[in-house]
Amino acid sequence: MYGQQPYPMGSHSSPMPPATSQSSGGGGSTSFDSNVLGLLRNMEREDLQKLNDQTIETLISDDTDLNKLQEVKLTESATNRSLAEHNLSQQSRIEQGRRALISAHKEAADLGRHHRELTSRLSGGQQGESLETLHSLLQSACLEAEEKSDSILDQFQSKRMSLPEFINKYTEARALYHTRRAKTDKVTEISNQRIVQASSAYRTTNMPPAMPPVGPFGPPPVPPQHAAMPPYYYPPNYYGVTRENQAQVIRCHGDKKREDKSRSNGGTFAAVTASVAMATVAVNRDKNNEEKDKPENANLPTVTLEEVAKHNSLQTGVWVIYQNTVYDVTNFVDSHPGGEKILLAAGKDVEPFWDLYAVHKSPHVLSILAEYAIARLTAADALELQRRKASEQSDDGGKFANEPKRSPLLVPINKRPYNAMSPPEILMDHYYTPNAIHFVRNHLPVPKLPEDANSHRVKLDLKDPTNEEKVNRSLNVTVEQLRNDFPRVSYDVTLACAGNRRNEMAQWRQARGLEWRQTAVSNARWTGAPLHLVLKKLFGLDLDKARKLGYRHVQFEGMDGDSITGDFYGASVPVEVALDESRGLLLAYEMNGEAIPADHGYPLRVIVPGAIGARSVKWLCRIALSRQESSSFWQRRDYKTFQPSLYTPTVEDFVRAPAQLYWPVVSAICWPPDGHVIRDGYGADEDEVVQIRGYAFSGAGAGVVRVEVTTDDGNTWQLAQWCNLDDAPDDVDDSLHQPFGQRWAWRLWEATVPAPKPGQSVTIACKAVDDNGNQQPERWSSVWNARGLLGNAWHRVTVKRGQ
Numbered sequence: 001m002y003g004q005q006p007y008p009m010g011s012h013s014s015p016m017p018p019a020t021s022q023s024s025g026g027g028g029s030t031s032f033d034s035n036v037l038g039l040l041r042n043m044e045r046e047d048l049q050k051l052n053d054q055t056i057e058t059l060i061s062d063d064t065d066l067n068k069l070q071e072v073k074l075t076e077s078a079t080n081r082s083l084a085e086h087n088l089s090q091q092s093r094i095e096q097g098r099r100a101l102i103s104a105h106k107e108a109a110d111l112g113r114h115h116r117e118l119t120s121r122l123s124g125g126q127q128g129e130s131l132e133t134l135h136s137l138l139q140s141a142c143l144e145a146e147e148k149s150d151s152i153l154d155q156f157q158s159k160r161m162s163l164p165e166f167i168n169k170y171t172e173a174r175a176l177y178h179t180r181r182a183k184t185d186k187v188t189e190i191s192n193q194r195i196v197q198a199s200s201a202y203r204t205t206n207m208p209p210a211m212p213p214v215g216p217f218g219p220p221p222v223p224p225q226h227a228a229m230p231p232y233y234y235p236p237n238y239y240g241v242t243r244e245n246q247a248q249v250i251r252c253h254g255d256k257k258r259e260d261k262s263r264s265n266g267g268t269f270a271a272v273t274a275s276v277a278m279a280t281v282a283v284n285r286d287k288n289n290e291e292k293d294k295p296e297n298a299n300l301p302t303v304t305l306e307e308v309a310k311h312n313s314l315q316t317g318v319w320v321i322y323q324n325t326v327y328d329v330t331n332f333v334d335s336h337p338g339g340e341k342i343l344l345a346a347g348k349d350v351e352p353f354w355d356l357y358a359v360h361k362s363p364h365v366l367s368i369l370a371e372y373a374i375a376r377l378t379a380a381d382a383l384e385l386q387r388r389k390a391s392e393q394s395d396d397g398g399k400f401a402n403e404p405k406r407s408p409l410l411v412p413i414n415k416r417p418y419n420a421m422s423p424p425e426i427l428m429d430h431y432y433t434p435n436a437i438h439f440v441r442n443h444l445p446v447p448k449l450p451e452d453a454n455s456h457r458v459k460l461d462l463k464d465p466t467n468e469e470k471v472n473r474s475l476n477v478t479v480e481q482l483r484n485d486f487p488r489v490s491y492d493v494t495l496a497c498a499g500n501r502r503n504e505m506a507q508w509r510q511a512r513g514l515e516w517r518q519t520a521v522s523n524a525r526w527t528g529a530p531l532h533l534v535l536k537k538l539f540g541l542d543l544d545k546a547r548k549l550g551y552r553h554v555q556f557e558g559m560d561g562d563s564i565t566g567d568f569y570g571a572s573v574p575v576e577v578a579l580d581e582s583r584g585l586l587l588a589y590e591m592n593g594e595a596i597p598a599d600h601g602y603p604l605r606v607i608v609p610g611a612i613g614a615r616s617v618k619w620l621c622r623i624a625l626s627r628q629e630s631s632s633f634w635q636r637r638d639y640k641t642f643q644p645s646l647y648t649p650t651v652e653d654f655v656r657a658p659a660q661l662y663w664p665v666v667s668a669i670c671w672p673p674d675g676h677v678i679r680d681g682y683g684a685d686e687d688e689v690v691q692i693r694g695y696a697f698s699g700a701g702a703g704v705v706r707v708e709v710t711t712d713d714g715n716t717w718q719l720a721q722w723c724n725l726d727d728a729p730d731d732v733d734d735s736l737h738q739p740f741g742q743r744w745a746w747r748l749w750e751a752t753v754p755a756p757k758p759g760q761s762v763t764i765a766c767k768a769v770d771d772n773g774n775q776q777p778e779r780w781s782s783v784w785n786a787r788g789l790l791g792n793a794w795h796r797v798t799v800k801r802g803q
Helices: 034-061 066-070 076-085 090-113 115-122 131-159 162-205 246-253 269-274 276-285 306-307 330-335 339-345 349-356 365-370 377-392 479-485 502-508 531-539 543-548 653-655
Strands: 317-322 326-327 372-377 411-415 418-421 457-464 466-477 491-494 521-530 553-561 568-574 584-593 606-608 620-626 664-672 676-677 689-697 706-710 747-754 761-770 795-801
Touching: 131 162, 131 377, 162 339, 246 653, 306 377, 317 330, 317 339, 326 479, 330 339, 339 457, 372 377, 466 479, 479 584, 491 584, 521 531, 531 584, 531 620, 606 620, 653 664, 664 761, 664 795, 689 761, 706 747
Parallel strands: 457 620, 676 795
Antiparallel strands: 317 326, 326 372, 411 418, 457 466, 491 521, 521 584, 553 568, 553 620, 584 606, 664 689, 689 747, 706 761, 761 795
């Protein structure tokens, strides 16, 4: 094949390709026959003219239908003739580019002249202010509300406001902000719709397809969705602005405060025409994580939903759909941590399943999925799939119909199922974390809960040790019975998600799971009936008798279910833990002296002190003694750690590994945050020191004996001091409050370190030591695991002093 650069449409001449020569049998050289070349030129000119006319007609009839554009193709021979005939020289390409750029700027100026007319249309003939003016006013109101929120937070952090007053005022301020934000977004939506409609009508009428700018290095790359078109054709939106993201580009240009806390969505069409290419780069940069991780599918063949549905088994192949891309995961089934549960999505869209198991939406999982991409849905089927999703999401009685109201102070990292961290700025102000800001970890949607907590029943089963499916004895107990018939016991217990600090671990090497920061941890006083006494009174079982009968595990099951598989969330602990009084397992019905909130297990929850949060099953509805551990996915195929060299655990790896129960020793800094900039008079006191505050705890009842802080990467250390908080028990440091082996609550600490000089920074690290002598490792390389669990390397934050 010859050169790759054809001449632009509308050119009246084309350079003659250089003469070629070949060695003939007689040794002489020959050139192209001029008559043949002329015939080829005439044929090509006719083909180009016909194809150009056909393309323009297709665009005018429906400029959004890519399928029709793709039908316009050259035969292989015509394409080869075109490439051979129109091999432009470097100088010619530069000249063509200069002319095309001039033409493009003239078009932009022409569109700019129509801005006033478009703005007039946007006002819709309404009396008073236009949408643009209204948007500016609402945008200012949003900024005012957000500044008010920041002012309240500053007052609280500087100890000028009490917690109850802060929560009331801050919640009110945030509600005002969200109300104004909603109005602003509505105006923006209407404005963008009208802009796109008006500009689309103008383009269709006044802008025929144009050749893209051609610079010294040739034309811009053809977008993948147009790769199948003739080499000399390029769609009119050659800057990369499509109908899908045109509104986003418009919003992006109006975003004068992109780096500020306000997230403006303003802008005008004139701004779009001024620098469309720059706006497109900004839009691509601002795509959310899910869009960034979406596999590139434009070059894949298309298939229908009907065809995908046929591949729904290992025999026919296992195909799944994710964001309109089709994947053949047949060969991955054996490696799937969830085993053959993946077959439930065979032949279907996988997103409804991933809504329940949000861990799949991590970059690591999406990168694995990308390797199995084989096709994409047709445009019509993609629209049909979106219609089905919208129909399902509009159902008020859906999977997430029972979600409770949550505090705006929580820091969400996933909305369905809901998962949120405690706010680090407030967390250290309380020994007992207020219920409203206790971190939330939901594996599944919140179930439908009974109105009367006392009437809630829990089923207790003694399974046959030789047959897991057979129950030898069963009875029910109500929450009211637990309150009235058993001792009322309270313990201070710190709960932490096993993935706490996973985001730090993932910075060293990608780990699977939600990227929790350091505040997926909270402390509360839990009140309820001791589990060992309940089992002893109702079944006559103590530890020795249970072991003689063959029982090895106590299983817990929650009401939160997977509506797709019918499975329920569950976990289990060894009988040595469940039936040992010193381990402190509770059937809890109160949290900090109140009924347990919906997000934290109302009306009844099991509390396993010192263990990872996953073992303290919420919304408890069943307890069973068995020879086997719980069959729950989260007990057998999750919450297990592996050696750092095992990057991708298989199903067999999960089966062999023991279920994680207790936490190691861990500490973290909650204030100041990483990257904090110290301003004089705020964050550093008159003695030029920085105040540091954090928490420390350990698992299995081991208490923390000290926390150490360093600013020189561990060469020297200083001891932190324990915080004396107003809500802490008077005997928090007394062994009577938490006896040896039952120290299940955190210790809050504080320290001061020298502030860096103006314009410089310092990295602060902390580590804790428990009463068994265990201490945190220095580096993530020694504790990294593929599941991202039990992150307890030294916690580091860097702070900078302003100039």
